[in-house]
Amino acid sequence: xxxxxxxxxxxxxRPKSHTGVWSWITTVDHKRIGILYGFTAFAFFxxxxxxxxxxxxxxxxxxxxxxxxxxxDQVFTMHGLTMIFLxxxxxxxxxFNYLIPLMIGARDVAFPRLNAFSYWVFLFGGLFxxxxxxxxxxxxxxxxxYAPLSLQKVTGSVPFAHNMDYYAIGLIILGIASTVSAVxxxxxxxxxxxxxxxxxxxxxxxxxxxxxxxLLVFALPVITVALFLLLFDRILGTSFFVASNGGDPILWQxxxxxxxxxxxxxxxxxxxxxxxxxxPTFSRKPLFGYPVVVLSGIAIGFMGxxxxxxxxxxxxxxxxxxxxxxxxxxxxAVPTGVKIFNWLATMWGGRLRFEPxxxxxxxxxxxxxxxxxxxxxxxLVPHDYQQTDTYYVVAHFHYVxxxxxxxxxxxxxxYWWPKIFGRKLxxxxxxxxxxxxxxxxxxTFGPFHxxxxxxxxxxxxxxxxxxxxxxxxxxxxxxxxxxxxSILLFMYNAxxxxxxxxIAGNDPWDARTIEWTTTSPPxxxxxxxxxxxxxxDDFWHKKYVEDKTGKLVPVAAGGANGDGQNSNAEHGANxxxxxxxxxGGHAIHMPSPSYMPILAGLGLPxxxxxxxxxxxxxxxxxxxxxxxxxxxxxxxxxx
Amino acid sequence: xxxxxxxxxxxxxLLVAFVFLxxxxxxxxxxxxxxDLQGSEARKASNLFQPVFWIAAIVFFLxxxxxxxxxVKFRDRPGREEPKQxxxxxxxxxxxxxxxxxxxxxxxxxxxxxxxxxxAKPGPNQVKIHVIAHQWWWEYQYEGTTPQVTTANxxxxxxxxxxxxxxxxxxxxxxxxxxxxxxxxxxxPGRTNTLEFTAYTPGEYYGQCTExxxxxxxxxxxxxxxKTQADYDAWLKAQQAPPVAPQTAEEQQGxxxxxxxxxxxxxxxxxxxxxxxLGPNLTHFASRGTFAGSMFDNSPDNVxxxxxxxxxxxxxxxxxxxxxxxxxAAPYVALKCISDDQISLIxxxxxxxx
Numbered sequence: 007x008x009x010x011x012x013x014x015x016x017x018x019x020r021p022k023s024h025t026g027v028w029s030w031i032t033t034v035d036h037k038r039i040g041i042l043y044g045f046t047a048f049a050f051f052x053x054x055x056x057x058x059x060x061x062x063x064x065x066x067x068x069x070x071x072x073x074x075x076x077x078x079d080q081v082f083t084m085h086g087l088t089m090i091f092l093x094x095x096x097x098x099x100x101x102f103n104y105l106i107p108l109m110i111g112a113r114d115v116a117f118p119r120l121n122a123f124s125y126w127v128f129l130f131g132g133l134f135x136x137x138x139x140x141x142x143x144x145x146x147x148x149x150x151x152y153a154p155l156s157l158q159k160v161t162g163s164v165p166f167a168h169n170m171d172y173y174a175i176g177l178i179i180l181g182i183a184s185t186v187s188a189v190x191x192x193x194x195x196x197x198x199x200x201x202x203x204x205x206x207x208x209x210x211x212x213x214x215x216x217x218x219x220x221l222l223v224f225a226l227p228v229i230t231v232a233l234f235l236l237l238f239d240r241i242l243g244t245s246f247f248v249a250s251n252g253g254d255p256i257l258w259q260x261x262x263x264x265x266x267x268x269x270x271x272x273x274x275x276x277x278x279x280x281x282x283x284x285x286p287t288f289s290r291k292p293l294f295g296y297p298v299v300v301l302s303g304i305a306i307g308f309m310g311x312x313x314x315x316x317x318x319x320x321x322x323x324x325x326x327x328x329x330x331x332x333x334x335x336x337x338x339a340v341p342t343g344v345k346i347f348n349w350l351a352t353m354w355g356g357r358l359r360f361e362p363x364x365x366x367x368x369x370x371x372x373x374x375x376x377x378x379x380x381x382x383x384x385x386l387v388p389h390d391y392q393q394t395d396t397y398y399v400v401a402h403f404h405y406v407x408x409x410x411x412x413x414x415x416x417x418x419x420x421y422w423w424p425k426i427f428g429r430k431l432x433x434x435x436x437x438x439x440x441x442x443x444x445x446x447x448x449x450t451f452g453p454f455h456x457x458x459x460x461x462x463x464x465x466x467x468x469x470x471x472x473x474x475x476x477x478x479x480x481x482x483x484x485x486x487x488x489x490x491x492s493i494l495l496f497m498y499n500a501x502x503x504x505x506x507x508x509i510a511g512n513d514p515w516d517a518r519t520i521e522w523t524t525t526s527p528p529x530x531x532x533x534x535x536x537x538x539x540x541x542x543d544d545f546w547h548k549k550y551v552e553d554k555t556g557k558l559v560p561v562a563a564g565g566a567n568g569d570g571q572n573s574n575a576e577h578g579a580n581x582x583x584x585x586x587x588x589x590g591g592h593a594i595h596m597p598s599p600s601y602m603p604i605l606a607g608l609g610l611p612x613x614x615x616x617x618x619x620x621x622x623x624x625x626x627x628x629x630x631x632x633x634x635x636x637x638x639x640x641x642x643x644x645x
Numbered sequence: 646x647x648x649x650x651x652x653x654x655x656x657x658x659l660l661v662a663f664v665f666l667x668x669x670x671x672x673x674x675x676x677x678x679x680x681d682l683q684g685s686e687a688r689k690a691s692n693l694f695q696p697v698f699w700i701a702a703i704v705f706f707l708x709x710x711x712x713x714x715x716x717v718k719f720r721d722r723p724g725r726e727e728p729k730q731x732x733x734x735x736x737x738x739x740x741x742x743x744x745x746x747x748x749x750x751x752x753x754x755x756x757x758x759x760x761x762x763x764x765a766k767p768g769p770n771q772v773k774i775h776v777i778a779h780q781w782w783w784e785y786q787y788e789g790t791t792p793q794v795t796t797a798n799x800x801x802x803x804x805x806x807x808x809x810x811x812x813x814x815x816x817x818x819x820x821x822x823x824x825x826x827x828x829x830x831x832x833x834p835g836r837t838n839t840l841e842f843t844a845y846t847p848g849e850y851y852g853q854c855t856e857x858x859x860x861x862x863x864x865x866x867x868x869x870x871x872k873t874q875a876d877y878d879a880w881l882k883a884q885q886a887p888p889v890a891p892q893t894a895e896e897q898q899g900x901x902x903x904x905x906x907x908x909x910x911x912x913x914x915x916x917x918x919x920x921x922x923l924g925p926n927l928t929h930f931a932s933r934g935t936f937a938g939s940m941f942d943n944s945p946d947n948v949x950x951x952x953x954x955x956x957x958x959x960x961x962x963x964x965x966x967x968x969x970x971x972x973x974a975a976p977y978v979a980l981k982c983i984s985d986d987q988i989s990l991i992x993x994x995x996x997x998x999x
Contacts, residue, residue: 075860148857154834156816161859162780162961163977249835255818256833289719295733298742320820321831322838327762329757336749336756339740346708347741353715356728360720368716375708379701380750388759389694392678392687392830395820395855430713461824463678463855466863473851474674558727 014544016178020598020641032599034118035530039125040104041426044419046129047096053136055493057081059486062450065484068471076164078467079146080139080188082561086149087173090273091180092132094411098276099128099184101418101551102191102215104426108528109209109520111200111537116193118597119638124187131179138172145173148465150266153247153258168618174237174350175614181226181233182610188222189388191215200520202539206300209543213300214279218272224311225268232261239618256321263314264554271310273407274374275303277414278345281367284421285349287517288364289356290558292543295348302341302348309338319390342378346371362436363515369444373409377402380455395465398458404451416443416496423500424514428526429507435499442492449485453478518546524599531594535538602641606634656711675851676824683850683871684826685807685843686763693759697752699906763828772802778812778819778832780858781865781962782925782938787881792915794884798923798939799868803877804847810840817859823852831856844871849934860961866939874923878988880932887916888928888998899994902987907980911964914998924964930998937962949992952983 021032030038060081064070073081101122109115115121138144146169147156155161156170195216199208208216235246236258245251247258286293293299315323315331349371358364380402384390393399416439424430462475469475482511513522520537521528522544541547553559609631616624673800682688719728767773773788787794802808812832822829827842844850854865872880891897903909904918911924919927931934933943937959941947951958953968969982983991 075863079859146859152818152857155857155859156857158817162861163956163963163965164860164961249833256836289728292726292730292732294731295738298733298738320829322833322836325761329760332756332760333753336753337746339749340746343745344738344742350708350711350715351731351734351737353712355718355731356719357721357725358716358719360716368712372709372712374857375705375712379705382701382752383694383697386690386693386697386756386759388686388690388756388763388828391692391763391830392690392824394829395857410658459677459679460674461678461851463822463853463863465857468863473676532771552730556729556731558730 018278020600023599029599031604032122032601034122034597035598036103036107036115036118036121037397037426037528037530037532039121040100040102042125043096043100043103043128045297046125046132047093047100050088050092050132051097052493054085054093055490057085057088058489061085062483062486064467065387065469065479068469068473068476069479070391070468071095073467075467076143076146077592079212079465080144081206082465083145083148083173084135084139086369087135087145087177089407090149090269091177092128092135094273094407095184096128097415098273098411099124099187099197101211101276101280101415101422101565102187102218105422106191106194106212106215107198107523107530108524108532109193109212109519111202111520111539112198113594114195114597115190115408116198117190119600119603120186120190121213122603123607124183124190124601126604127179127183127186127610130607130611131176131183134179134614135172135176138169141172142167143169145169145176146445150262151236151258152262153236153239153255154249156236156258157247159240171237171240171618174233175617178230178233178237179610179614181230184222185226185230188219188226192219192223195219195537200432200537200539203544206297207539207544209279210296210299210303211276211279211519213316214275214282214303217303218275221272221275221307221310225265225272229265229269232258232265232509235261236381237617256294256318256323259321260314263317264311267308267314268307268310270403270406271306274411275306277370277411277418278303280414280418280421281349281370283517283519284363284367284417285352287421287515288359288361288367289353290357290516291352291356292518292546293348294351294354296542299345301342304339309334309341313338316384316390319384319387320394332385332387339378339382346375346378349522351532360437361420361433361515362431362440363417363421365421365437365440368412369440370410370413370417373405373413373444373447377405377409377623380405393458394460395463397454397462397464399457400464401451402455408451409447413443413447413509416440421515422505424507424510425521425526425528427502427503427507428510429505430510430514431499431503435495435502439492439495439499442495443489446485446488446490446492450482450489451485453482453485457482513545516549518543530596554594598643600638600641602634602638604634606631606638654717657713669805674852678824682825683844683846683848684823685693685841685845686827687825687842689759689763690828700748708874740763754811765809765839767809767839768807771807771841773809773811774800774802776800776810776812776832778814778821778854780816780817781854781861781959783821783865783867784925787884790881790885792885794881795913796929796933797882798866798935798937799870799933801870801872801877801880802844803874804844804871806874807841807843812838812840817855818856819858819865820856821867822855823850823867825850826852828867829855838951844869847871847873847876853939861938861959864938864940866935866936868935868939870934870966877885883999884929884934888914891994891997893993893997895990895993896997897994899990899992899997902983903991906967906983927995927998931996932999943996945989945992947995949989949997952988953985 021028023029033039060073064072064078112273143166146166151170151173159165159167195212238244245253247253247255249255282293282299312334313331314328316335319328420431420436456479459474460474512526512527523537524533550558550560609627612627612630613624616627678687682691709923775786775788777784783798785796785800812830814832814834817830820829821832826844827840830838830840832838848871850869852867852869854862858865891900909919909921911921911927913920913928915928935941936943937951953966955964955966956962965977965980967983967988969984
């Protein structure tokens with residue numbers, strides 16, 4: 007308390023607002039940051055989805071004239087970059103941020119201000135990337151940015167001065183956001199688990215989150231190195247990827263995919279974690295083979311590093327390398343298959359309630375099976391020479407990343423929405439959303455398999471009428487607008503639920519993990535008392551025991567009727583009253599808000615613009631960054 | 646209830662069957678690589694793929710069937726008891742780890758064998774062709790021919806004889822692909838990749854660039870023309886001959902206009918002062934069925950339109966638009982246009998280059 011009495015310049019006092027815009031800008035609360043991540047990612051989802059609709063509109067018919075080649079190239083590149091770096095990754099980060107502390111019984115993440123910094127850097131990185139549309143043209147070299155195309159400043163007769171500078175710098179900035187956040191969350195999981203929560207009592211979602219953070223920590227440096235080399239080639243005239251000067255374009259491919267393949271698992275493991283929480287809850291059975299599901303997640307995390315060259319089978323690496331990566335690619339299907347079977351066994355013999363979270367989770371499993379099977383066929387290298395860079399591959403990864411990751415993430419939204427906002431989303435609308443999206447998804451991406459096998463290459467802005475691709479392209483376009491309609495339904499549901507949603511209570515799903523023991527939404531300090539963990543699915547075991555035959559029996563002492571309010575009975579008070587009774591956790595010190603994360607974060611895109619438009623601007627950006635960090639270091643501690 | 650779900654299942658199956666049927670009836674797709682394959686490597690790849698496809702189909706129906714079955718059978722109904730709490734079963738889990746691993750191990754063997762089998766090897770009796778990829782067209786140099794035969798976009802090869810391609814790029818990465826004949830091979834600046842296959846049936850086969858190469862990636866198409874050995878020999882002989890000298894007055898005028906304009910800085914016509922290297926060799930232009938990256942059929946009307954509108958038809962091309970009333974962007978702002986009459990004379994000349 008001594009610090010608080012020292013007088014200091016006003017610059018260094020910490021912000022105090024707990025409501026209004028400033029409270030969001032200065033927040034360091036992991037829950038608010040999670041919500042910010044979620045809303046921002048969803049906004050980018052709409053933008054990326056709009057780009058997808060443009061692509062589908064252009065390709066609906068042969069010789070399409072809705073976009074020209076130049077705009078089409080920018081749109082498909084930005085669609086990929088957006089969906090990967092600005093939607094699925096940050097949407098997963100939204101769940102991580104909101105849920106990790108709640109599910110491990112912590113009050114916040116290990117470094118709350120750093121957490122806010124991650125978010126703001128992510129936001130500014132995304133805006134930086136999109137500002138390119140207004141400043142001469144967006145990246146147009148594909149999300150994979152293959153050199154030497156990504157080095158060309160004039161393509162044919164058309165100048166593309168800075169398009170790919172935005173790509174390189176934008177991804178570096180976004181990489182900083184993800185790296186910082188990954189370190190933060192990994193430390194949180196390692197160090198801040200509630201007493202009794204050993205590693206093998208952690209929910210599977212936390213396990214998958216943990217694997218993802220480690221993948222991020224190791225994968226992002228690889229792409230960052232590659233992006234810096236690309237940037238050096240572009241703005242300093244080096245020749246890392248210029249063959250005529252002794253560089254090698256294949257080096258870029260190795261670096262990119264050494265990041266790029268673990269990235270695939272970075273995108274899908276969070277959804278696997280979500281599904282592993284939802285299926286047991288709505289089957290009223292424990293996850294079948296918890297250790298195996300966890301270990302196969304870890305195995306995927308390791309094996310994911312040994313398959314990158316399957317993106318390069320046609321690049322000419324030679325039969326020995328291609329054979330090695332064919333075999334490793336086949337065998338990474340094994341742990342993935344194990345998960346599928348374990349989820350199926352979880353459902354088997356359960357009492358399945360088909361509420362929206364469950365529907366989306368089953369949707370995830372069924373669609374992921376399709377993506378997994380088509381994935382195995384990529385390992386048939388001689389046939390991959392045929393299908394690589396065709397729509398068959400586009401079908402495959404949309405089944406994995408949309409049918410997989412996005413379905414899982416929507417399941418997570420329906421599942422944790424009541425915890426986050428206190429009200430449930432409407433069930434009926436949710437079911438409509440699910441079925442419409444499932445049908446739209448399959449109508450859109452199912453035909454891609456056929457188009458690919460009929461030889462339609464990726465990334466073409468047009469095709470001739472005599473190629474036999476007309477029909478399925480039209481079908482796919484119709485499907486894509488069906489997906490769009492389902493998303494509108496979801497948005498209506500979200501807005502509608504603000505006022506009319508059913509009040510959730512602490513535990514609306516009769517769930518298993520400890521985030522459901524606290525109020526919905528949780529108080530700033532999460533738990534009035536840090537829970538002590540006695541078992542995997544600790545909350546479930548407080549509500550139910552098993553009889554001799556393994557059947558479920560409610561715990562006698564209240565709290566067993568699925569009404570979450572009573573489950574806190576053992577703490578002697580209704581949770582809300584409890585919180586207020588203790589003065590809303592007044593005795594609990596939470597970190598104060600801070601201006602510094604957003605300030606420091608603001609410096610990075612300005613440095614980025616400086617690299618493109620004049621190094622003197624970098625000085626300004628550098629000063630802002632340093633000022634933010636200086637303020638960060640010297641602002642007073644929590645008041 | 647049970648019956649209704651069953652009916653739903655039947656309906657779903659019918660739908661899937663319909664989709665497969667519709668696929669079978671789909672319009673003829675010239676780049677389809679599942680059926681009607683006429684090249685050695687395409688068939689080897691397909692032979693590997695077909696059995697695995699059926700294995701995958703069986704796995705698909707078993708797994709998805711089990712999921713749908715579980716969803717129907719174990720759904721919550723009034724009066725349904727709380728389920729037995731099963732935490733796992735090591736024997737089961739071991740089984741469903743081992744079975745997929747075994748299947749994949751079995752699949753891995755022919756895969757690796759085929760990988761080595763399809764790897765290109767130089768050998769006797771091969772036709773050797775040097776492929777040079779440009780943004781956005783293909784150049785072919787026939788090795789061991791004097792004078793060297795150089796052509797563009799349409800690669801002519803003999804039937805039943807192995808063809809050995811060496812692939813180079815002058816700018817960015819491209820990928821050379823004729824699906825009915827062989828899988829694709831990337832064309833990477835700074836390293837020479839190779840591809841070998843034998844075509845089994847004379848005919849015209851479609852292909853195109855499959856590594857994204859910016860603006861006109863979609864327009865970087867190609868044809869493989871497979872001829873009988875006799876036809877191939879005749880073709881080769883004709884290609885080695887100097888171009889036919891212009892006969893009519895119009896052709897001669899057209900030649901003069903061609904030679905007096907900047908056409909010659911990019912194009913070669915053997916035996917003339919046109920010796921440019923940037924664009925396709927036009928020595929025997931009229932012998933080709935298509936031009937401009939096989940975008941257009943080679944007809945006087947199409948060539949006329951091409952010289953007028955070039956980059957409007959094919960985004961990004963280096964060749965400027967010569968038609969009067971067209972505005973070119975940098976670096977061609979100051980370029981003198983060619984009148985409609987003169988362009989049509991050029992076309993007459995080009996179409997005489999058999």
